[in-house]
Amino acid sequence: MGTHFILGLDVGNSSLKAVLIEKGKEGIPRLRGVFQHPSAGLRRGAVVDFADLSQAIASLLMEVKKVSRKAVKNVYLGMSTEKxxxxxxxxxxxxxxxxxxxxxxxxxxxxxxxxxxxxxxxxxxxxxxxxxxxxxxxxxxxxxxxxxxxxxxxxxxxxxxxAPHLEEVRKAVEMGGGIVSDFVPVPIADSFSTLSKNQKSLGVAVIDIGAETTGVSAYNEGKLLGMATLPFGAKNITKDIAVGLKIPMEAAEMLKRKYGYASAKEVGAKEVIELREFLGDEKAKVSRRFFVEIISARLAEILQFVHDELASWGTIKELAGGAILIGGGAKLAGLSELVRQELKLTSQIGCCVLRDWENTERYEEYLDDPEFAAAFGIAAWGAEEEQWQERFSSLPQGRKGIRRTLRKIISLFSP
The missing domain is CATH 3.30.1490.110 (Dna Ligase; domain 1)
Known part of the structure; x- marks a missing residue:
């Protein structure tokens, strides 16, 4: 029997992330690699420059092929799109x-x-x-x-x-030598890597703050109650900082990562940030509280939209397990506390729960990184859909005919 791989590919708006697993003994997934490459050609999940996207995906797949050329022949594709x-x-x-x-x-x-x-x-x-x-x-x-x-x-x-958004990304993957087997809704895939059965039964929300989108899903009594993708994310915060402080986007991003905080209430009124390391201007300074107020204002807006989605599903009071925060935007210091204040839910930064996979000890830093939660979840989805293990049972009950649907989409656009 030949080697069987699954590549979980998370096509994000700022970065591409992939998790490669191999079918091990008794169907237990063996982690073979974790990959990341800057994304290009996307805006909120829509392809705006196909050539740039194709080149970015091809570069990522080249790295995957170093493990095995077969590793890109069974790709499970996840996209962060508002559509x-x-x-x-x-x-x-x-x-x-x-x-x-x-x-x-x-x-x-x-x-x-x-x-x-x-x-x-x-x-x-x-x-x-x-x-x-x-x-x-x-x-x-x-x-x-x-x-x-x-x-x-x-x-x-x-x-x-x-369908056209999915088809464009599928073509980009194929141009890089990959074969797409399934499309995986990212807000659902998130739950595969971050939630236990007990959490889904108790009631929990997953909030995935990406660069340009924020995914939301909720579970209770083991059932998927709702999911949505909102058209804003961490990059909106960076833009607000750039506009508010009149500095370049690159400097705004570095400033956010080093000094950013979710709540202005926790920052001293006299704290000052020296901007010379970001701008080269030795005299440039800014009040850290003013800087953090820019961040907290945008976060409060994002969380209000999240609250409205959860409320529309009638789920907020049922979420005894609180909110799990993932995605690159979840790394912002103080975010859990702000979520508790804004959503009135307990919250924590999520990490991957797939510790029963083989060879995970080599990839602990990625398993603990909320930015890679979706990629791990997409790979786990693939292993479950292909029934690698009988005990896998995280897929919401229902029709698993995604391959069938994908073939229909492909034929819709094929000559």
Whole structure:
């Protein structure tokens, strides 16, 4: 039996990150590499310069190929795009057998019924996450096979994406020698690497603060309650600093990383930042509190949008597990405390929980880095969809026909 790889590729707006795993003994994933390369040609998940994006992805895949040329032939692709959405849907089918027993084809039929929704032009369904089955009005059923009834319903969260965005990135991967097997919704993939089953059961939100987008998802009683991608992130904070202090973006980013803090209340009024190391001007100074006020104002706005999303799902009071913060933006000092104040939820910086993989000791720094959570989650999604281990069961119940959907998208744009 040949070597079997999965490459989890997180196509972010500021950087590309990839996690390579190999199928080990008894299906246990073996971590073979973690890769990162600057991104280019994207704006909030939309391709604005295909040549730049293709070159960036090709450079990353060249590094992956040093492990094995086969390593890029099974790519699970995740994108941080605002053009992805989730909507609740209810499907229903009649059970017409004489004995009224429910079989597998009834399950499949009712799940297809949940996908009978109206979508805008060029939008395609990429995943349907089941919330519950309902038999003759009795809900919260995990598996209805073998039960008897006359009416079977399914409540699901149907996730769709703007197909041209996905197709452009897929083409860029293929130009670099890769083969895309699946598209993975990043807000859901985040949960694979950062949440335990207990957290999903207790109730928890995952907030992924990227460069230009912020992903939000929430779980309770093991069910996906909602997901969304907001069109702003950590780069908006950098822009605000550049405008407010009238300094270049590069200097603003370095200043944010070294002196940034989430809440101005925690910064002394007399603290001063010397800007000479960033600008070369020995006389340039700025009040650190004023600087942090710029940051906290934008963060408060982002968290208000997050709050509104969670509230629209009716989930905030159900999230006993609080909020898990990941993404590059989660590294900002003091963010957990600000989230507690703004969302009234306990919060913590997330890290990868996939410690039962083989060879993880060589990659501890990446496993502990919230910026790589999505890439690890995408790889874990792939291992589960390919059923490397029977005990893998983190995928939300529902239709796993992403390959089928991806093929439809590809054929839609192929000559």
């Amino acid at each position: 992805i959405r989730a909507q609740h849907s209810q499907g229903v089918t009649a059970i017409s057998r004489v004995d009224s027993e429910i079989y597998e084809d009834d399950k499949e039929r009712v799940l297809r019924a949940t996908e009978a929704i109206r979508l805008p032009a060029n939008w395609k369904i990429v995943y349907t996450a089941l919330r519950e089955y309902i038999v003759d009005g009795v809900g919260d059923i995990f598996n209805p096979i073998g039960l008897k009834g006359s009416r079977l319903e399914a409540s699901a969260l149907v996730i769709s994406v703007f």
